[in-house]
Amino acid sequence: xANRVAIIGVGQTFHTSKRPDVxxxxxxxxxxxxxxxxxELTIKDIDAIVVGNMELFEGRYHQDLWQxxxxxxxxKPGFRVxxxxxxxxxxxxxxxxxxxxxxFDVVMAVTFEKQGEGDSRAALKTVADPIWxxxxxxxxxxxxxxxxxxxxxxxxxxEEHAALVRLKADKNACLNPYAHLKLNLKTVEDVLRxxxxxxxLRKLDMCPxxxxxxxxxxxxxxxxxxxxxxxxxxxxxxxxxxxxxxxRGDPVSLENLEKAALTIYRRNGITNPRRDISxxxxxxPATWAELVWYEAYHFCEKGEAFRLVEKGITExxxxxxxxxxxxxxATNPIGATGMIRVAEAALQIRGDAGAHQVSREVKRTFTTAxxxxxxxxxxxxxxxxx
Amino acid sequence: xxxxxxxAPYIVQGRLYVPYFNYYGALASEFYRQLRDSxxxxxxxxxxxxxxxxxxxxxxxxxxxxxxxxxxxxxQGAVLTYTVIHYTYSPSYQPATIPYAYGIIQLDGADTxxxxxxxxxxxxxxxxxxxxxxxxxxxxxGNILDIKYFRPVQK
Amino acid sequence: xxxxxxxxxxxxxNLLNLPFNWSAGPYLGKWLTELxxxxxxxxxxxxxxxxxxxxxxxxxxxxxxxxxxWPDWVQLSGKGKxxxxxxxxxxxxxxxxxxxxxxxxxxxNILLDEGVTFQHYLEEQDETKxxxxxxxxxxxxxxxxxxxxxxxxxxxRLVQE
Numbered sequence: 001x002a003n004r005v006a007i008i009g010v011g012q013t014f015h016t017s018k019r020p021d022v023x024x025x026x027x028x029x030x031x032x033x034x035x036x037x038x039x040e041l042t043i044k045d046i047d048a049i050v051v052g053n054m055e056l057f058e059g060r061y062h063q064d065l066w067q068x069x070x071x072x073x074x075x076k077p078g079f080r081v082x083x084x085x086x087x088x089x090x091x092x093x094x095x096x097x098x099x100x101x102x103x104f105d106v107v108m109a110v111t112f113e114k115q116g117e118g119d120s121r122a123a124l125k126t127v128a129d130p131i132w133x134x135x136x137x138x139x140x141x142x143x144x145x146x147x148x149x150x151x152x153x154x155x156x157x158x159e160e161h162a163a164l165v166r167l168k169a170d171k172n173a174c175l176n177p178y179a180h181l182k183l184n185l186k187t188v189e190d191v192l193r194x195x196x197x198x199x200x201l202r203k204l205d206m207c208p209x210x211x212x213x214x215x216x217x218x219x220x221x222x223x224x225x226x227x228x229x230x231x232x233x234x235x236x237x238x239x240x241x242x243x244x245x246x247x248r249g250d251p252v253s254l255e256n257l258e259k260a261a262l263t264i265y266r267r268n269g270i271t272n273p274r275r276d277i278s279x280x281x282x283x284x285p286a287t288w289a290e291l292v293w294y295e296a297y298h299f300c301e302k303g304e305a306f307r308l309v310e311k312g313i314t315e316x317x318x319x320x321x322x323x324x325x326x327x328x329x330a331t332n333p334i335g336a337t338g339m340i341r342v343a344e345a346a347l348q349i350r351g352d353a354g355a356h357q358v359s360r361e362v363k364r365t366f367t368t369a370x371x372x373x374x375x376x377x378x379x380x381x382x383x384x385x386x
Numbered sequence: 387x388x389x390x391x392x393x394a395p396y397i398v399q400g401r402l403y404v405p406y407f408n409y410y411g412a413l414a415s416e417f418y419r420q421l422r423d424s425x426x427x428x429x430x431x432x433x434x435x436x437x438x439x440x441x442x443x444x445x446x447x448x449x450x451x452x453x454x455x456x457x458x459x460x461x462q463g464a465v466l467t468y469t470v471i472h473y474t475y476s477p478s479y480q481p482a483t484i485p486y487a488y489g490i491i492q493l494d495g496a497d498t499x500x501x502x503x504x505x506x507x508x509x510x511x512x513x514x515x516x517x518x519x520x521x522x523x524x525x526x527x528g529n530i531l532d533i534k535y536f537r538p539v540q541k
Numbered sequence: 542x543x544x545x546x547x548x549x550x551x552x553x554x555n556l557l558n559l560p561f562n563w564s565a566g567p568y569l570g571k572w573l574t575e576l577x578x579x580x581x582x583x584x585x586x587x588x589x590x591x592x593x594x595x596x597x598x599x600x601x602x603x604x605x606x607x608x609x610x611w612p613d614w615v616q617l618s619g620k621g622k623x624x625x626x627x628x629x630x631x632x633x634x635x636x637x638x639x640x641x642x643x644x645x646x647x648x649x650n651i652l653l654d655e656g657v658t659f660q661h662y663l664e665e666q667d668e669t670k671x672x673x674x675x676x677x678x679x680x681x682x683x684x685x686x687x688x689x690x691x692x693x694x695x696x697x698r699l700v701q702e
Contacts, residue, residue, distance in 0.1 A: 020550035023411035029445055043450045057405030059557045069447035085642055118406040122634035131398045131565045131573075132596055133635070135692045136647050143628035150625075198627060243602030396570025397692070398563045402641040418551045478558055528551045540686035 002100035004385065006224035006231035007092075009039025009217035010343035015210045015331045024058060025070035028112050029232045031213035031336075032071050035108065039217045041227065043072035046217070047104040049092045052057050052081040053335030054371075055122040057115050071110045075287035079373035084127065087111060087282070088214070088338025089369020089377030093237045095218040105223040112213035113333035120209050127372055129244070140285065141206060145198035148288035152200065158304035159200050160265035163191035163289035166204050166329060171286075171324025173357040178340075180210045180331040203285040214336040214343055219384070232346040235364070235380040238263045244373045249258075253374045257296035260368065260376040265298070268380055273299055274313075274320040275351070278362040279348045281341035283370040284328050298370070303322070321358045324348065326369055338369025342379055349383045413444045416456060421533070424528040428456040429496045460494035461520040462539060467506060467513050481531060485509055491518060491536055501519035505535030558639075568597045571611045577689040580681050584657055593657035595675040620700075621653035626663060626671055647681030650679055652698055662696040676702045 001034075009036025021026060028051070038044060049071055059352040059357055060066070064080040067073070083090040088111050121140075128134035155333040166185065173179035185191060185204075194204035195287050224231040240256040261273075282292035282297070294305035299320065308314055314322035325344040326336055345365035347353040361384065369377040400465035410418060413430065420426040430442030430453045444453050468489040472474075474480065487504040488511075504512065505521065526532035546637045565573060568585070575581045585597035589604040591617060610639055625648040647661040649671075664680065665671060677697040687693040 020409040020552065021412045023409055023414065026411045026413075026444055058408065059404060059555045060408065069443055069445045069450075072450050074447040074450075117408050119404065119634050121631075122404050122636045125633070126402060126404065126636045129567055130400045130561070130637075131563050133660070133691055134400075135690055136628060136648070137404075138629050138633075141631065142629060142648070147629060198630065219605075314555060394570075396565040396573060396689070400561050400563055401560050401637050402557055404557045404636050405550055405556065405557040405639060407696070408555050409550055412550065414577070415549065415551040419549065433696075476559075478556075508565055529553050529572075 003102050004221040005096050005099040005218055005230065005234045005347045006018035006221065006340070006385075007216055007234065008106075008219045008224050008231050009035045009041065009042035009227035010215070010328065010346050011038055012178050012336070012340060012343055013212045013215040014178050015212035015333060016181070017209060019114065019211045024060060024063065024112065024114050025067045027114060027211065027213045028067055028215075029070040029243070029255070029259065029386055031112070031215040033112055035215035039108075039228065041217065045106055045227070046076070046108045047106050049073040049076055049108045049110065050081060050091060050098065050099055051078065051363060052083075052087045052091045052094075052108045053112050053296070054087050055082055055086055055292060056118075056126050057113055057334065057337070059118045059356065067110070071108070080176055083239075083284075084375065085189070085370065085371020086335060086369040086375045086377045087335045087365070087371070088336055089342075089367075089379070091336030092216060092218070092240060092337070092339055092342045092379065093239060093377065095216065096234050096237055098226075099218045099220045102220065104220075106217065106219045108215060109339065110213065110215045111336045111339050113335040113337075114211045115209040115334065116211050130243075141197050141201060144206065144288055145201035145285070147292055148200045148205070151288055151292050155303040156305060157291060159192060160188050161291060161306040161309055162205055163188040163199070163270050165287040165290050166191045168315055169308070169323065169327050169329040172324050172356055173330035175316075176326050176330075177354070178212070178327040178331070178346045180212070181208050181326075194309050199219070201286065201288065201308075202303050205329075207285045207328050208330070210331050210333040212331070212333035212336055212340075214333075214339045216339060216343055216346070230350045230352075231385075232349045233382045233385050235382045236264055236268055237377070237379040238378045239375075242373060251363070252292065254292070254296040256374045256376040257293055257368070257370070258298070260378040261297040261366075263379050264366065273366070274358050277364050277366045278360065279324060279345060279358055280320070280322045280366045281325060281327070281348075282322060282366075282368045283338055284323065285370070287329060290371075297366070316356060316358055319358075324353065324356050324358050326356070338367075340378060341367040341369065342381070345381050346381075349381055350373060377378050388535065397525060409449060411444065413442055413454060413456070417442050418528040418532075420456075420458075422528045423484040425520075425522045425526075427459050427461055427493060427520065429493070429535075431455045431457050439498050440493055441500050457495070459496045461491035463491045463496070463518060463536075465500045465504070465512070465516040465518055466490040467514060467535075468494050470509050470512070473522070476509045487512060489536060502530070502533060503535035504537070506537035551666075557609045562626050567605070567610070568599050568600070568608075572596050573689045573691075573693075575673045575679075577687045580684070580687075582619050582679065582694075583611065583619040584617055585609055585614045586692075593655060594623065595653075595657045595659055601614075615655060617653055617657075621651045621659070621677060623663075623671060623673060623677055623697075624650045624652050624658065625652065625673065628668055647671070649677070649697060661694055662693075664696040670699065676700050687692050
């Protein structure tokens, strides 16, 4: 039986499209110092450090080597984890594994992306298999456009519903000091005026390319109780991977998302997610993904997600807040994005999220990360240890 | 694949060709500005460890302190160790044609050594402890090759 | 150092430019050889779940059983129907050359008649002529132009049947 673990500190940088004032290790250092300050610890209290990002975006490799001074891993154990778009979701899991195993008491996870240093779309294409289909691969925008047109046909949702998701994201992001895009959008028309990329996907339906970093500090039960006034307990986590080539004819691949959510629900007695979870912070790179994935995560019945949005159920002050931080549509430093979900959820449980804190009591949170081939990582955090 | 006819290996020749632009950050920008504009070499001082690091960095690995105090170091120093390169591997990644020498050089006023090219020197007469000085490029661009190489101190 | 006093942030271009020799292995290597030399499209079949694997690979990722080697593969007709497509309008860099690719172009997801999907370019560039379920067939490059890559297939062409 593994030890129980808790998150005892979180830190993130502000986000923007370009940070010429810092090199990559310096960017990470900002998040590390913020997390240490939040936990009221010094680097001496950290036993091991795990780092990661989705490589390719900066053209710099073996980043763990260059980060040593800056993340405080000098003469300390640790390793680098990189699982593509899910890196930010996998990295907290890695820290949880380290602390739960009993090998380390206090573990820090640090992740970042600095997308302004490269050509993100060319970098993403290098993920494709060079022997097989790199020659004919396309980008991410088409994927989410397809998701949108498929969903409109399946459910009867309209572009206005996607616009409502964008409005919610912006309203929340404007309250979040760390968020990237803060556009002060007022109406559905403000969103629908945005440039069309691939119908029905508009520029504002898609996440930005951001630079930023995030760090969290994880401790074993004994240490967490000793070191922290407000430990956030990690109840469960799951990573769902599939084979990369999904030539199965499905226009939309939701299998992994559903599997991740249902595994967490089953293992933790969650029978009605909207009742049993207080806040969700999900990885949604596009408005249409947020809608479709509500259904994949069983937040509602199939074909009903747009009704939730219509009724404001997932607003910050709604019955079931989703992404009170403004989410990925407002801020996407790819390698850090998944971990920001976890950090934001921990702040919501502690009541420390600030202006974008939900007013209801937050007992349990559900967080996800998502990446290539629809890989999905999910975590369940809790206010109480039991 | 014992007992079976081996299949001829199938190789796909490919290339990665992706351009990036990496920022130095505020501290290293100042280092390169001094190098480019004033032919000065700066180190950074860690007050609590009482060490001057060259090249400069904004965090001390040992004490985890934030470093921001740039101090000028000499353009002369001593060779701590060296090596001579006799093969060509990838011209686009090699800064000189063979044979050429790399040295780890500790500049006067710095507590650490750093790697650069050694030039205007008989490669058979390199020695540890040899005194060298920086030779700067005329057209400097704000990168480490604004120092062309280090050569034996001219007396 | 006072950051406000040093507004000029410097950096350096960094070109990743490296050659590679990727081993395709016996499955994909044979598939590419057959495409290049004989213009044939093959898939393997998982002996357990019976689904077609395109491109053929050594193992079915779902059943975790070994898939048969060539010639125990299924030859595909190269004909099928269009499931969906996307028009790529934003200029994209080819990471193998650093060049911006010509756009727009249309990329299709095709359900081949044998029951497996395949993604490739479409010949038709007028989106209004595309319909879900439209019949398409594979068009190859002439033999002497084929290099043993998936781009030996030029595109899929709309056909009347």
